[in-house]
Amino acid sequence: MTFKEVADEYYESLVDRELAPATLRKKRWHIEDLAKPLHNRPIDQITAAELLHLLKPIERSGRRETAKKLRATISAIFRLAMVTMRAPADPSAALKDALLPPKVKGRAAITDEKEFGQLLRRLDDYPGWPVIPAAMKFQILTCTRPGETRGARMQEFDLDARTWTIPATRMKMRREHKVPLSDQAFEIVMENWSEIKGVELLFPSLISNRKLVSENAFNTDLRRLGFSGDEVTAHGFRVTASTVLNSRGYNPDVIEAILAHQDTNVIRRTYNRTTYWNQRVELGQIWADLCDEFRSL
Structure with missing residues (x-):
């Protein structure tokens, strides 16, 4: 064989x-x-x-x-x-020990609140096709990964409960992730909701409303907004949220649950998922309100 x-x-x-x-x-x-x-x-x-x-x-x-x-x-x-x-x-x-370990390079991210506010203002004022900046703002508010936002489908949303359930097949850890929508995130959902038959994607491609926006679309638009790859990437938005919320003293376990990070302890992981929902709803709204505050700094 x-x-x-x-x-x-x-x-x-x-x-x-x-x-x-x-x-x-x-x-x-x-x-x-x-x-x-x-x-x-x-x-x-x-x-x-x-x-x-x-x-x-x-x-x-x-x-x-x-x-x-x-x-x-x-x-x-x-x-x-x-x-x-x-x-x-x-x-x-x-x-296992015969190969050199990979060089770890963190995601480029803006962690200064005033500088992040400048990024948000530029997204608000972006003169081009509006779907990409809307998707990036939605990603920021929900603390999700770019691919999870790009693939968001309308059937994944419960508008009455104001939740977005990302199926396990689209999650990095292969585990379903339920996201509470802040007022600001819910507004973006409603603004981008399509009644066109056959359209499933919340943020479809300009080329076809049945295709995802390209994998590089977010970072390409960040460059157009004047931010280099060494300053920020779309993956770095999660680093921004984690850094800001941790520095302000919010519960790190709730922050980890918002980011859908996998806890290595199975019992603790199950506990976090079932216990922190109300705290996640509250902290998700706090994060969205903070983003609005940063715009005025």
């Missing part, structure tokens, strides 16, 4: 689990391109030294994170081979 045959089985299992398209594309890239030298090798004959020879050039090119994630993909393939009796062990396990 070759490495490629087992790898294809592994990939099909990911498809069956309905992983996000972006995750599937990355796994396919790992298997088809980066691991190509292993394709025709009998999986039970591949050694740790052979894998190191594959991974080290990627690491030396500066792509430490890619090397780390490729090793993880290879390891998952070998674990499948092990449980199906096609390989005696996972040789990639020996490489």
